[in-house]
Amino acid sequence: MSHNYPFIKDLLPHGSSMVLLDQIEKFDGDTIICIKNSSDDCLGSCEYLDSYWGIEMMAQACGLLLALKHLQTSNHDRKQSGRLVLCKNLFIKCHLLPRKTTLTVQAVLEMEGSIGLNLFDCSLCVGEDVYLRGNLSLLIT
Numbered sequence: 001m002s003h004n005y006p007f008i009k010d011l012l013p014h015g016s017s018m019v020l021l022d023q024i025e026k027f028d029g030d031t032i033i034c035i036k037n038s039s040d041d042c043l044g045s046c047e048y049l050d051s052y053w054g055i056e057m058m059a060q061a062c063g064l065l066l067a068l069k070h071l072q073t074s075n076h077d078r079k080q081s082g083r084l085v086l087c088k089n090l091f092i093k094c095h096l097l098p099r100k101t102t103l104t105v106q107a108v109l110e111m112e113g114s115i116g117l118n119l120f121d122c123s124l125c126v127g128e129d130v131y132l133r134g135n136l137s138l139l140i141t
Contacts, residue, residue, distance in 0.1 A: 029072075032061055032064055032106070047099055048097060051095045054124045060105075062084075084136060092131070097132075104124070105122070120136045120137070
């Protein structure tokens with residue numbers, strides 16, 4: 001079943017050149033799966049990406065999940081601002097992520113805090129191969 005999600009650039013408080021994810025593949029309330037078609041873009045044309053770009057992609061997936069949840073429960077579409085405040089239990093298979101391939105980024109909301117602090121379990125995969133996994137905390141204001 002195909003879904004028509006809003007444009008990612010309309011959901012994140014980033015300039016369009018810093019939106020790293022290309023599409024939302026699935027959203028079901030507490031889980032989001034996004035796709036990055038890794039190609040020549042704002043990250044340059046190198047053969048590999050440093051893994052810290054993968055952490056940013058995971059953080060953006062978390063922000064998208066919260067933005068879509070917000071749209072479901074709110075009458076307005078004001079972009080909320082979020083900050084990545086903690087990344088722990090980080091597993092890095094390789095410090096270089098492959099380019100010219102499809103990256104799958106998943107974020108699962110583990111805890112939604114009443115003061116705006118939210119905890120996620122995130123992963124970045126190439127096919128079935130996990131390249132990054134960790135717990136991210138975002139503070140939403």
